[in-house]
Amino acid sequence: MRRVTLTQFLIEQQRAGRTTPELRLLIEVVARAVKAISVNVSKGALAGVLGEAGTDNVQGEAQKKLDVIANEILLQANEWGGHLAAMASEEVEEVHQIPFDYPKGGFLLLFDPLDGSSNIDVNISVGTIFSVLRNPEGDGEPTEQNFLQPGRDQVAAGYALYGPSTQLILTVGDGVHGFTLDREMGSFIYTHPFMTVPNETQEFAINASNARYWEPPVQRYIAELQAGKSGPRGKDFNMRWVASMVADVHRILTRGGIFMYPLDEKCRDKGGKLRLMYEANPMAMIIEQAGGAATTGRERIMDLQPTKLHQRVPVVLGSAAEVERVTKYHLES
Structure with a gap:
């Protein structure tokens, strides 16, 4: 069976007019950050990343060491690419501006760097959630107001699940698609096309x-x-x-x-x-x-x-x- 990578999938989405080159590259950067977070999560106690960091986030919750690590990975990975106008993290009170020496793009990225982090120390699945919005046109650095858009205005959304395997689930507004990280190849492989939620449940x-x-x-x-x-x-x-x-x-x-x-x-x-x-x-x-x-x-x-x-x-x-x-x-x- 032909294996389709995340990059190939996104290029095909771009060719079909469902995404833009800038959005494609932004999602690929997020995916690279997810791989780095996955490595840190999988090492656990071997890398000394378990336990609390000794700080609180903006919500007043005690941060885990991996909360801080995951947040920094996402910020650093996305700062320099030229696709973003600004970022916002659940862990940080203020909008994160793109450093002045890097180019800026037309998107806003929001993320929860490590959802479910209270489960880290007991080795239960955690994840990363992200959302992409367009930055409203205007002069000056983006402020909180730029981010305050209803969810229907999202241009992409996704999450990573760090479990027995690392999976990336993504939508750009044309169905939901799942990818599984092949650790030997270092690539996300398209494994779950057009995922659907059954209408009824038990x-x-x-x-x-x-x-x-x-x-x-x-x-x-x-x-x-x-x-x-x-x-x-x-x-x-x-x-x-x-x-x-x-x-x-x-x-x-x-x-x-x-x-x-x-x-x-x-x-x-x-x-x-x-x-x-x-x-x-x-x-x-x-x-x-x-x-x-x-x-x-x-x-x-x-x-x-x-x-x-x-x-x-x-x-x-x-x-x-x-x-x-x-x-x-x-x-x-």
Whole structure:
């Protein structure tokens, strides 16, 4: 079977008019950074990269050593290419400007350098999430306002999963495509064309330890799933929870399901748990491109107008029929 590399795939997308040379090169740079992060993750204790870094990120969360390493890899890899006007990282409060001695391009890159990093020390899958926007035309250095675009304006989104194999999942607005890193070749190979989310499911992912904080629509929905064959759904459901959004979403993309981090009393004052720009928007684009749905429980995630760079929102995404049911329960209440 002919093996297609990420580079060849992107060139073919460019020839078909689905991407531009600049966007193609930007994605290739992100992919190279992902390879470097994968090497660091795989070495673990052998390289002394486990444990906490002794610092907090902008969210007030303790940073792991690999959080800091992954963030630096992505920043340094993308600074000099000439494709970006600026970057924003979940780990850093301010917009990261391109150094003055490097050329600038027309795109903005946002990323969560190491999603699920609380799992690092116990050797469970973690990942990287990224989103690409066009930089609005104008003079001067990009500010936070340049990034505050709704998710529907994304030109590309993707994630890397560092598991038994390293996979890169990507959309440029023409379906979702998966690539697996061949470590011997050093290349991402096209292994999962046009990934789709099954419309219905028998699996759900939610942090059940927060059940006492859930709103009534969520309690109603989860109770129906837990009731199994004897309940209103007439079938049994299984719960899966990795506490790494990339791993949970990848499972849903592969075999269906619903992922929920809903609004509850525990996170109401923050607006939600997950970050709109770094997690919710790129994952929503991927899931919708794969035939699924993504809402806050009340409205489509990609229609939200961001108000700040590190804004948090509730997230309900996955198989369309299940997401629509959860959203219906919220609207009825």
